Amino acid sequence: MPEFQFDSFAAFLAMGDYAIYVWPVYILFALFFVTTVLPPILGRRKIIRQLKARLERMESNMAEQGEGN
Amino acid sequence: MLAHRQQRLAIVLFILFGTAVAVGLVLVALDEGINVFYTPTEVSSGMVPENQNFRIGGMVKMGSVVKDGLQGAEVNFLTTDFCNDVLVSYSGPLPDLFREGQGVVADGYIDNGGVFQATQILAKHDENYMSAEVKASLDAAEEHDAEVCQQ
Amino acid sequence: MWQWLYKLGSPRWFYELGERSLPWLWGATVFLLAVGVVWGLAFAPPDYQMGDNYRIIYMHVPSAGLMKGCFYMMAICSAAVLIWKIKMADIVAKAIAPIGVMATLLMLASGSLWGIPTWGTWWIWDARLTSSLLQFFIYMGIIVLRSAFDSQDSAARACAVLTLVGVVNIPIIEYSVEWWNTLHQGASSLGMRDASANPPEIWIPAFFTGFGFIGLFFIGLILRSQNEILLRERRTQWVRDLVAKETAGA
Helix, strand or coil, X not given: CCCCCCCCHHHHHHHHHCHHHXXXXXXXXXXXXXXXXXXXXXXXXXXXXXXXXXXXXXXXXXXXXXXXX | CHHXXXXXXXHHHHHHHHHHHHHHHHHHHHHHHXXXXXXXXXXXXXXXXXXXXXXXXXXXXXXXXXXXXXXXXXXXXXXXXXXXXXXXXXXXXXXXXXXXXXXXXXXXXXXXCCCEEEEEEEEEXXXXXXXXXXXXXXXXXXXXXXXXXXX | CHHHHHHHCCHHHHHHHHHHHXXXXXXXXXXXXXXXXXXXXXXXXXXXXXXXXXHHHXXXXXXXXXXXXXXXXXHHHHHHHHHHCCHHHHHHHHHHHHHHHHHHHHHHHHHHHHXXXXXXXXXXXCHHHHHHHHHHHHHHHHHHHHHCCCCHHHHHXXXXXXXXXXXXXXXXXXXXXHHCCCCCCCCCCCCCCCCCCCCHHHHHHHHHHHHHHHHHHHHHHHHHHHHHHHHHCCCCHHHHHHHHHHCCCC
8 A cells, every 4th residue: 555655744845855846747737627627618608608699689580570570 | 422532531641641751851861960969989989070069978887977086077977888988077066867877968078188078967867767665675686686696 | 330430420419428428527537636646746656766856757748648649639530521521520629729738838847847857957959859849839830720710611621731740740759769869768658568667656646647637638628629519500409409408597
């Protein structure tokens, strides 16, 4: 069974004096994760809103045409 | 319809192979220029640019590292490709992986005495990863074997 | 098999398959990445030469794999666009590109940070690093090229051609460390080829992060493709029904 490799939490953060190299990489990974999933999730909401507005416009147009006849 | 598709398939293959051949020819033309360093054998046989900085790459020969060596240099060592050795002289910070038996790439020039005066030392990693514990036990086993051989 | 591929070419079917797969993908990906990151950072033993700095490879190797894998998939899609004019293939190729760009950036940045203490430099113009940087520009070129077209069909064809040209660089990246001498080491086999050189306690976390990256790739691919499908299929009845259903509660 793998064991925790550091003597203390401070030693873990220090990463054997490689903290300034290791931690930025994992922060960049977090950014990679976020930029992969967040923009399309937010984009989807926007698209649904746009399509909804379009649908309503079309419905009101059709209603007007109905009155005209 | 099918004929159209085959035609388009031919176009796709043409793009792929055309590019591959073009790039291949460029790479063959560049040939040695793409290599990032010269080997000690190439240096010994004078295949290196004169009066110009270049890089030499090889292994740090076992037992060849001398601190406070020649003419006030901080470190001297032999770089080897197991056929020829070139003596390197250097003063400055060494990367973490600089060790005997490890790959090394040095940037610098050959002085009048045939010594490579390095201005920068880079270490080459060997794509093997091993835990410190395992390495220690391997070394211990090797030492044990060596003792057995001597007896 | 062919029928399945045929179905995958239908945007509606693709959308719904994505919808069904996403919960599973999310679960598996978050699990794999969490285990891989925690194991790699805290529980894997330090390397005998690089100490704790080698923990960077748990991000570097998977991101390099994704950089290559994304582009191979884009190339397959591009062939499908050019030969069979499959619209879905263009949607997928468009969805992959930004994921590939980010993976390439992560690979370049993590490699540089690893290189500072290990090699003694953050950059060298050797064949591996130069061809990798070139791949980043190829990715960017494809994205910029797509945005330069007004016509969707022209954009699809142009990007497909550029992708097929660009894919030639991937095997060059792959074999650069064998064809030329480079500062970059040979491929990290991580136990795949030589178990004694790379023991399991070191490569198992890479296995988790590697599959986690693949899961993350598919999540991004599905989410982005779904958005594109909604936009391109906005005139169809099923998208109208879907929009009506999703906004019914609001």
